[in-house]
Amino acid sequence: MAEKNTSLLLSLSLFFLLQSPAAAVLDPVDFLALQSIRKSLSDLPGSDFFSRWDFTGDPCSFPGVFCAGNHVVALELGDPRAGIPGLSGRIDSAIGHLSALSELSVVSGRIIGRIPDSISLCSSLRFLAISGNFLSGSIPSSIASLRQLRTVDLSFNILSGEIPQSIATLPALSNLVLCHNRFSGRIPPFPSSSPLLRLDVKHNNLTGDFPALPHSIRYLAAAGNRLSGPIDGVVPQLTALTYLDLSMNMFTGQIPGAIFGLPLSSLRLQRNQFSGTVVPPADVSIPEVDLSYNRLSGAVSPFLAAVGRLYLNNNRFTGLLPVSFAQRLEVAGMEVLYLQHNFLSGMQISPATEIPITTSLCLQYNCMVPPVNAPCPLNVGMQKTRPVNQCPEWRD
Numbered sequence: 490m491a492e493k494n495t496s497l498l499l500s501l502s503l504f505f506l507l508q509s510p511a512a513a514v515l516d517p518v519d520f521l522a523l524q525s526i527r528k529s530l531s532d533l534p535g536s537d538f539f540s541r542w543d544f545t546g547d548p549c550s551f552p553g554v555f556c557a558g559n560h561v562v563a564l565e566l567g568d569p570r571a572g573i574p575g576l577s578g579r580i581d582s583a584i585g586h587l588s589a590l591s592e593l594s595v596v597s598g599r600i601i602g603r604i605p606d607s608i609s610l611c612s613s614l615r616f617l618a619i620s621g622n623f624l625s626g627s628i629p630s631s632i633a634s635l636r637q638l639r640t641v642d643l644s645f646n647i648l649s650g651e652i653p654q655s656i657a658t659l660p661a662l663s664n665l666v667l668c669h670n671r672f673s674g675r676i677p678p679f680p681s682s683s684p685l686l687r688l689d690v691k692h693n694n695l696t697g698d699f700p701a702l703p704h705s706i707r708y709l710a711a712a713g714n715r716l717s718g719p720i721d722g723v724v725p726q727l728t729a730l731t732y733l734d735l736s737m738n739m740f741t742g743q744i745p746g747a748i749f750g751l752p753l754s755s756l757r758l759q760r761n762q763f764s765g766t767v768v769p770p771a772d773v774s775i776p777e778v779d780l781s782y783n784r785l786s787g788a789v790s791p792f793l794a795a796v797g798r799l800y801l802n803n804n805r806f807t808g809l810l811p812v813s814f815a816q817r818l819e820v821a822g823m824e825v826l827y828l829q830h831n832f833l834s835g836m837q838i839s840p841a842t843e844i845p846i847t848t849s850l851c852l853q854y855n856c857m858v859p860p861v862n863a864p865c866p867l868n869v870g871m872q873k874t875r876p877v878n879q880c881p882e883w884r885d
Contacts, residue, residue: 515548516559518586523548523561525583530566533574533598538567560589562613567596576600580619585610591637597621597645604643609634615661618642630655642666644689652677652690660684668692668710676700676711690714691734699723712736712757721745736760736779744780749773749792759783759800769793780804781827789814789833798825802851806831821845829853829869832880836860856880 524544532539542551549556555563564587567575575598584593585607591614600622608614609631615638624646632638633655641656644666651674652667658680664687672690675697679685683703691712698718702709706727712734719742720735733748734757741762748756749769759781766787767780772795779800786804791811793799810828815838817823824847833855844850844863851865856875 514559515556515561518588519559519561520544520548522583522586523551523554525581526564526566529581530576530578530600533577535574536568536576536598538576555592557589561587562589563592564590565592565594567598569596574598575622580605582607584608587611589613592616594618595620595622599623601625603627604629604648606631608632611635612637614638616640619646620666621645624648626650628653628656632656633658635659637661640664640666643670645669647671649673651675652695657683663687665689676716679703702727705729708732710734711738714738716740718742724748725751727751733757744785746770749775749778751775767793789828794823797823799823800825800827801831802827803830806833807856809834810836812837815842818842818844818848818850821847823848823850825849827851827866828855829865830855832856832875834880 527539527542538552548554553565554561575596577599579602580600582605584605590611593614594616597620600619602624603626604624606629609629612635614635617638618640620642624643625648627650628648630653632653636659638659639661640663647670649671652672654677656665657677661684663684665685666687666689668689668691670693672693672695674695676690676695678700679702681703683705685703685706687708688706689708689710691710693714695714695716697716699716699720702723704727707729709727709730709732715738717739720740721742725745725747728751730751731753732755733753736757737760739762741764743765744758744763744767746768753775755777756775757779759779761783764784764786767785767790769790769792772792775796777798778793778796781800782803784805786806788808789801789806789810791813794811794813794817810833814826815836818826819842829851835857836852838860840860842861844861850863851869852859852863853865853869853873854875858874
């Protein structure tokens, strides 16, 4: 009788244990998917991320695996600590069997191959980040089915082809980071209703003019491409921008004055083909403005004297530098003022003025003898002034 009671108690205990949420068994489909994902990946030397992936135990206790109920909802592959080597291998197509997956991230390593098209089956996916690996091929156009996707970071890979138009139509997308790849073609236009906040496509092979972008955008980086045409039809309307980097492209036309009124922390337009005068409507409060290596001309606006780090070098500016620049320099109001390689004819500053050690000033290779002694970057060269035949004031 005692043995019968003991058996009954054990049976009841096992029944209630199996009913307990804490003891929920992982869905068999998810279990098999994790096994396939594990077989396709390996630790790089120095990494032991997979050392605790022992499938005789509960997969929801594995490093980087997060479950809700009996499904995997987040997968963070690789040790996120700085300096720890990542993983090698491929992203298995079984990733699409994780039907409840909302987050997928892979640390930097040597992941190769294509992004599996099956990822489009993860309909709950909100966060996708596979940066700093060797992914190749194109972004699957089927990514358009991921209607909850908010962040896509595929930066620092070797992805190619065009950025699919479908990615711009994702209704929840707020962060798109595709920098340092080999994408070509145009940047797709985004609908005005898009909640996009960050677009980073720098250092690719993108061409064409600038597309329509939503007014919500705050961070825009497209440096190091082959984009062309004017920017006055798009950028001045992006009134929430706090960072703009369009450097190292082939943009043309005049720099719109309205850009200088945006709430920017940095304005980087260097190494383009902008021309004409620079006419801000009022004092510019942007901490950093780089307009170097363009074809800008005319007088330097006094409204630029309020900029903390100002790069106007390697342009075609002429005339006297406004006295407001000298006043700002004397009170250490500017960290950087680069004016070398222009056609400026003078600066109203006393030769006895001592430039603060916290300020970098360069005036070489203009149509004037530099009024103060200030060390310039080494790449400026040794020649202090332009040849006389290049300076109309001196020829007269």
